[in-house]
Amino acid sequence: MPSLGFSELLIIGVIAVLLYGKRLPEVARSLGNSYTQFRKGLNEIQSNIHTATYTPPTYAHDTQTTSADRDEIAEPTSPKFEPPMVEASTVTVSEKPVA
Numbered sequence: 001m002p003s004l005g006f007s008e009l010l011i012i013g014v015i016a017v018l019l020y021g022k023r024l025p026e027v028a029r030s031l032g033n034s035y036t037q038f039r040k041g042l043n044e045i046q047s048n049i050h051t052a053t054y055t056p057p058t059y060a061h062d063t064q065t066t067s068a069d070r071d072e073i074a075e076p077t078s079p080k081f082e083p084p085m086v087e088a089s090t091v092t093v094s095e096k097p098v099a
Contacts, residue, residue: 004012020027 016024
């Protein structure tokens with residue numbers, strides 16, 4: 001979007017004076033107050049969203065766990081490795097012993 005140059009702003013100012021005349025300061029003040037209230041409301045909404053979604057990090061020294069708490073926590077386990085069973089009758093030795 002192109003920005004407004006000096007000539008465009010001058011034309012807008014002349015139109016504003018023609019439309020509002022002596023009330024122009026009141027209209028500008030009212031617009032400024034409305035803009036300020038809008039920004040305050042927007043900042044309040046943003047801070048509410050930030051506080052609702054932000055969770056502070058927890059550190060190990062901040063939390064105190066008791067032995068009862070540790071007992072309730074399940075330890076992660078992995079499946080136990082068991083090698084496949086080999087029957088003795090299927091194993092044959094075909095090499096001669098080295099002397």
